[in-house]
Amino acid sequence: MKGVLLVNLGSPDSTDPKDVKKYLEEFLMDERVIDMPLWLRTFIVKGIILNTRPKKSAAAYQKIWWEEGSPLIVLSERLQNKVDALTSVPVALAMRYGNPSIHSGLEALKNEGVDEVLLIPLYPQFAMATTETILVLAEEIRQKHFPEMQFTNVPAFYNHPDYIRVLAESIQENLQDKDWEHVLFSYHGVPERHIKKSDITKSHCKIDGQCCQTASPAHQFCYRHQCYETTRQVAEYLELKEGSYTTSFQSRLGIDPWLQPFTDKTINSFPEKGIKKLAVITPAFVSDCLETLEEIGMEARHEFKENGGEEFHLVPCLNDDEAWIKVLSRWIDEWAHNTVTA
Ligand SMILES: C=CC1=C(C)c2cc3[nH]c(cc4nc(cc5[nH]c(cc1n2)c(C)c5CCC(=O)O)C(CCC(=O)O)=C4C)c(C)c3C=C
Numbered sequence: 001m002k003g004v005l006l007v008n009l010g011s012p013d014s015t016d017p018k019d020v021k022k023y024l025e026e027f028l029m030d031e032r033v034i035d036m037p038l039w040l041r042t043f044i045v046k047g048i049i050l051n052t053r054p055k056k057s058a059a060a061y062q063k064i065w066w067e068e069g070s071p072l073i074v075l076s077e078r079l080q081n082k083v084d085a086l087t088s089v090p091v092a093l094a095m096r097y098g099n100p101s102i103h104s105g106l107e108a109l110k111n112e113g114v115d116e117v118l119l120i121p122l123y124p125q126f127a128m129a130t131t132e133t134i135l136v137l138a139e140e141i142r143q144k145h146f147p148e149m150q151f152t153n154v155p156a157f158y159n160h161p162d163y164i165r166v167l168a169e170s171i172q173e174n175l176q177d178k179d180w181e182h183v184l185f186s187y188h189g190v191p192e193r194h195i196k197k198s199d200i201t202k203s204h205c206k207i208d209g210q211c212c213q214t215a216s217p218a219h220q221f222c223y224r225h226q227c228y229e230t231t232r233q234v235a236e237y238l239e240l241k242e243g244s245y246t247t248s249f250q251s252r253l254g255i256d257p258w259l260q261p262f263t264d265k266t267i268n269s270f271p272e273k274g275i276k277k278l279a280v281i282t283p284a285f286v287s288d289c290l291e292t293l294e295e296i297g298m299e300a301r302h303e304f305k306e307n308g309g310e311e312f313h314l315v316p317c318l319n320d321d322e323a324w325i326k327v328l329s330r331w332i333d334e335w336a337h338n339t340v341t342a
């Protein structure tokens, strides 16, 4: 029998600094997130980051936490429930870090008699620190605990016409009664090194002005190319004029070079260029979370206004948008009934 596992990133169990520390330790000790030799990763994460970051992150989580829990988890559960109700096969939910775990999601599916699983990493663009780490961990768990199961996975859907359409239409709907002069597409950043490691040709990705616009098999796994391509296709759908939108990368950590331009610097430079009314969209995230609600919705909004900005409109992620639920459900049903190969 067929079933689906939706997988998102995860959140701490609560805003208590102890829970935040436990979550950050699992997250940052992942070799696909901080991709350093174990001894160095252990030194940096346990010896440096975990001494100060949990308190700071806990305070940030407190600002966005809902009565029902973490926005990312609550929104992912709403998505799961609605997709489950619309599809013909069971749909379970898991997080890469924290709870509910991938193991518990697979167990729930097994208890319903599922032995063929469609894994859907809830990330439009491929990255080593997101899609790849989910698929690797799920496969390890399958081999150890569920050897009778078979997996298929939905690849990155950054340029899928259905995804582009629902994203563009949700932006259109959210901005129709707003006054804005420029649209910023802000994606989660990654270290430049991650882009080079994921380059299957080993020579294409130079992170210069050209490589991401030059056709290459490397783009199947190039996060930077996929972000620019999502922007390009959404801008085309919305008929945004050249120069009226920008792509940037947020949420960097540590001292290594990360993808540029940085969201915070880009936003702060807008008012002096005459852009005082800004719309921001965050297409690397399918569900609103700390990085959208706090970093953009609170911090960046505040900085923009401090620097002379007047209006700041943050467009919500797709979350449990009706059109998005229908698209996900259709992808699932097409796979379940073998009408396309996922
Ligand atoms: C080396 C560090 C990190 C990499 C690489 C990274 C990639 C990456 N992350 C997301 C999505 C999310 N990240 C979130 C939080 C978050 N990310 C990092 C670090 C890296 N992310 C940290 C330390 C944190 C924790 C919060 C903090 O202390 O600031 C979240 C939000 C989780 C939530 O509970 O709301 C998301 C979502 C993507 C898409 C990505 C690479 C493409």
Ligand SMILES: [Fe+2]
Binding pocket: 188, 251
């Ligand atoms: Fe992150």
Ligand SMILES: [Fe+2]
Binding pocket: 204, 205, 206, 207, 210, 211, 212, 213, 222, 224, 225
């Ligand atoms: Fe590139």
